Amino acid sequence: MKNDHxxxxxxxxxxxxxxxxxxxxxSITHRIAxxxxxxxxxxxxxxxxxxxxxxAGFDVLKGLMNSPFGMFVTWGLLSALAYHxxxxxxxLLLDMEMADTIEGSKFAARVTFLVSAxxxxxxxxxxxxx
Amino acid sequence: MVTQVTSFSRNGLSDFIVQRATxxxxxxxxxxxxGYLLIQGEMVYADWQMLFSHTWMQIFTMLALVSTCxxxxxxxxxxxxxxxxxxxxxxxxxxxxxxYQVICILTLASYLFWGVKILWGN
Numbered sequence: 001m002k003n004d005h006x007x008x009x010x011x012x013x014x015x016x017x018x019x020x021x022x023x024x025x026x027s028i029t030h031r032i033a034x035x036x037x038x039x040x041x042x043x044x045x046x047x048x049x050x051x052x053x054x055x056a057g058f059d060v061l062k063g064l065m066n067s068p069f070g071m072f073v074t075w076g077l078l079s080a081l082a083y084h085x086x087x088x089x090x091x092l093l094l095d096m097e098m099a100d101t102i103e104g105s106k107f108a109a110r111v112t113f114l115v116s117a118x119x120x121x122x123x124x125x126x127x128x129x130x
Numbered sequence: 131m132v133t134q135v136t137s138f139s140r141n142g143l144s145d146f147i148v149q150r151a152t153x154x155x156x157x158x159x160x161x162x163x164x165g166y167l168l169i170q171g172e173m174v175y176a177d178w179q180m181l182f183s184h185t186w187m188q189i190f191t192m193l194a195l196v197s198t199c200x201x202x203x204x205x206x207x208x209x210x211x212x213x214x215x216x217x218x219x220x221x222x223x224x225x226x227x228x229x230y231q232v233i234c235i236l237t238l239a240s241y242l243f244w245g246v247k248i249l250w251g252n
Contacts, residue, residue: 008217011218034205038202045244045245052178052182052248055175
């Protein structure tokens with residue numbers, strides 16, 4: 001018997017209708033962090049270029065990274081990197097058939113959010129202390 | 131083998147393995163660089179310049195950059211095929227997705243050449 005009511009596409013307006021289990025939140029955040037890093041690589045390469053161009057360039061970069069905006073960008077990109085890294089490790093563990101039960105995935109998502117929150121907090125301290 | 135049109139390399143297994151292999155390289159590079167910066171404390175130009183003058187560091191950096199391009203391409207491609215579809219964007223979706231993919235490729239190719247110039251062009 002053919003079921004014509006199976007959902008094929010999800011509209012943005014439907015998104016709030018979902019329960020959004022923790023594992024799903026962990027997954028979409030991983031994706032968003034990845035897109036931020038795709039753009040962020042440009043900032044990283046700009047910083048690397050400037051830092052290796054000359055001693056003067058190195059000091060210019062230090063000045064930029066010590067400005068409020070520079071600190072915010074650095075912290076933001078480190079945060080995206082930290083989350084993408086931790087959620088990526090979760091993915092690699094899933095490949096090894098770890099945490100792939102419903103309870104396991106809930107636990108792994110909790111650990112992912114907790115560990116990355118700690119790393120993001122530490123990254124903030126690191127950036128502020130220069 | 132069945133011809134697949136659902137992934138960039140026409141082979142989901144290849145995408146899967148490339149995404150994992152590059153992830154390991156990028157994780158290693160991230161841990162190394164963050165660890166180095168933390169251990170070094172106050173970074174000075176001479177030390178920084180010295181680090182990137184080593185052949186092994188230049189190779190490690192290029193490996194990480196090539197990995198970034200492959201990894202980001204598979205990720206961005208997946209996002210593009212997930213969201214830029216006719217259901218959301220109408221008849222022109224295929225065209226929009228092509229433009230999106232070209233922008234992704236040009237961006238990643240630019241990153242790669244920029245990295246080569248930074249390491250060996252200055």
